[in-house]
Amino acid sequence: MQFRDIVDRYQEDGFAIVRGVFDAEALGTIDSALDVVVHEIAPKMPKGEVYYEEADTQSIKSMFRMEDHGEAFLSLLRHPVLLGLARAVFDDPAMDLGTVMYFGKAARSGSLTPPHQDNFYQCFEPPEAMRITIAMDASTADNGPLTCQRGTHLLGVLPHRPSDVLGFSQVLDQVPDPTRYPDVEICLEPGDICIHATNTVHHSGPNRTDHPRRQLAVECSSTRVRQNQSLLAERREAVARLHRKHQ
Ligand SMILES: O=C(O)CCC(=O)C(=O)O
Secondary structure: OOOHHHHHHHHHHOEEEEOOOOOHHHHHHHHHHHHHHHHHHHHHOOEOOEEEOOOOOOOEEEEOOHHHHOHHHHHHHHOHHHHHHHHHHOOOOOOOEEEEEEEOOOOOOOOOEEEEOHHHHHOEEOOOEEEEEEEOOOEOOOOOOOEEEOOHHHOOOOOEEEOOOOOOOEEEOOOOOOOOOOEEEOOEOOOOEEEEEOOOOEEEOOOOOOOOOOEEEEEEEOOOOEEOHHHHHHHHHHHHHHHHHOO
């Protein structure tokens, strides 16, 4: 696969879509592994690794460190297209893919994700990091697609405040002017992927349909990146406070 056009799009917009990276067979393998995690492993996961919808406590909103829960997820960190694309984006042949997450939006009860930048949580310097979203289901205008504000990856990390939403604990103080930085709904078919930069402002709406909208996200950063440890400690304390409040 040629990555040049995708990298150009990503650098200009802060996100880019690649269609049809996973075929039905590959998605089927991941789907079966996901089923095991949702039904057998998640109920035993510690707080902070799995979050449930508040309005429907059976439905998983997000899960982290999926690579610890089966080869289907671990192998995503070696996937030639995902790895090749990441290395092309950051021009860094030595970099690896970091971790795999899950973002569910259950039929009808899947709730919104407030506007934020991933880097507010991650504290990456320089901001050479991104998430690779893998669509397990179609994401459509009605089921809460990932929505990125074009061009916001160049704005630096903007002020956030507590959102009171478990799993997405921070919300942007002020959303960048949408006339200058328009919202783009990332509508995907199963097997499509989207990359978005760690500083790209994004959010997603609730799922208003009778079908789930599930996606995986692979996080990665270049070998030049360091995490600002004092900022990270501050951000982790804010999450811990939210957990204590919701105990
Ligand atoms: O649409 C969602 O579920 C939120 C995903 C998200 O915030 C991310 O992939 O960084």
